[in-house]
Amino acid sequence: MEIKIVRQIMEWNEKCDDEIQKLLNEKGIFMINVMGSPGGGKTSFIIKLIEKLRDKYRVGVIEADIAGKLDAVTIGLMGIPVVQLNTEGACHIEAMSIKKILPEFNLDTLDILIIENIGNLVCPAEFEIGEHLKIALLSIPEGDDKVEKYPLMFTKADALILSKYDLKEYFNFDERRVEARGKEVNPNLQIFNANSITGGGIDNFVHWLEREMDRRKVKAKEE
Amino acid sequence: MHELSITESIIKICSEEALKNNLKKVEEIRLKVGELSGVVSESIQYYFDIISKDTILKGAKINIEKISMEIQCKDCNHICSTNRINFCCPNCGSFNIKVISGNEFYIDSIKGE
Numbered sequence: 001m002e003i004k005i006v007r008q009i010m011e012w013n014e015k016c017d018d019e020i021q022k023l024l025n026e027k028g029i030f031m032i033n034v035m036g037s038p039g040g041g042k043t044s045f046i047i048k049l050i051e052k053l054r055d056k057y058r059v060g061v062i063e064a065d066i067a068g069k070l071d072a073v074t075i076g077l078m079g080i081p082v083v084q085l086n087t088e089g090a091c092h093i094e095a096m097s098i099k100k101i102l103p104e105f106n107l108d109t110l111d112i113l114i115i116e117n118i119g120n121l122v123c124p125a126e127f128e129i130g131e132h133l134k135i136a137l138l139s140i141p142e143g144d145d146k147v148e149k150y151p152l153m154f155t156k157a158d159a160l161i162l163s164k165y166d167l168k169e170y171f172n173f174d175e176r177r178v179e180a181r182g183k184e185v186n187p188n189l190q191i192f193n194a195n196s197i198t199g200g201g202i203d204n205f206v207h208w209l210e211r212e213m214d215r216r217k218v219k220a221k222e223e
Numbered sequence: 224m225h226e227l228s229i230t231e232s233i234i235k236i237c238s239e240e241a242l243k244n245n246l247k248k249v250e251e252i253r254l255k256v257g258e259l260s261g262v263v264s265e266s267i268q269y270y271f272d273i274i275s276k277d278t279i280l281k282g283a284k285i286n287i288e289k290i291s292m293e294i295q296c297k298d299c300n301h302i303c304s305t306n307r308i309n310f311c312c313p314n315c316g317s318f319n320i321k322v323i324s325g326n327e328f329y330i331d332s333i334k335g336e
Contacts, residue, residue: 002334003332005240005332005333006332008329009232009236009328010229010232094225123261126225126260184310187319
């Protein structure tokens, strides 16, 4: 006897993703999921981003790593609420991990929550975690062929940050190739560059982020 | 790595459905997996055999139907299948594309007694 089921295998994650979005929207919190390879400069970018945002917004951070508390300590020293999420070996975070960790924050005192995902250009892209925006980071030394090699990450991302942009002159990095391939897999992909030492380029990203926040707030009211 | 949590989910859903339909034994589980889903199909049976041992799903064969990616141009309505992510219409060159299949990842049916 064959029985038709038709149930999404990821239904557990999808349900959880919806619950998180609902909670964040009620609390007026905008959540950003920052993804990219290990060593791509995610933490440095987030630190510079916090510096740009903190006068205007109350920012919190979830630092996800396989092990250790290094990044959470760094962010904590800035006086920003931060929680370390250790996956103990898992290559990505799932919506359930975020749901469990949200009560660690006072959600009434946050405007923006930044998640630093596990350093990995593959698996994090497959999981919705209740975020409003997915940001992919690609550092110049990683090479200009990554969109072709790891297309899903760039298909899912709302924005791509070319980090360590100040190293461009030392690497044979064809920015036009990344842009062309990026637009092929994701016509709406917004591309920015960033130098996380000087903060160069990050203002452009912040302007775009603020427009996205406004746009989605308006959208939420219409719904 | 995450094929393990995916397999756990398959076992949970199929066990629920088998119970609901009074099945005593499940012989086959049919999945539909789109090319864009990023799942390593081969790992699923391996994990399944290990973690389904103490369930009524024990010994079931996982049958995976792969679904190729199809895109449709929103400007000229041209539909084509493609083997790579490419959001440019081969007919008119527009980037105004939607994916009509390839993202699937679901349990289609189970077979048993």
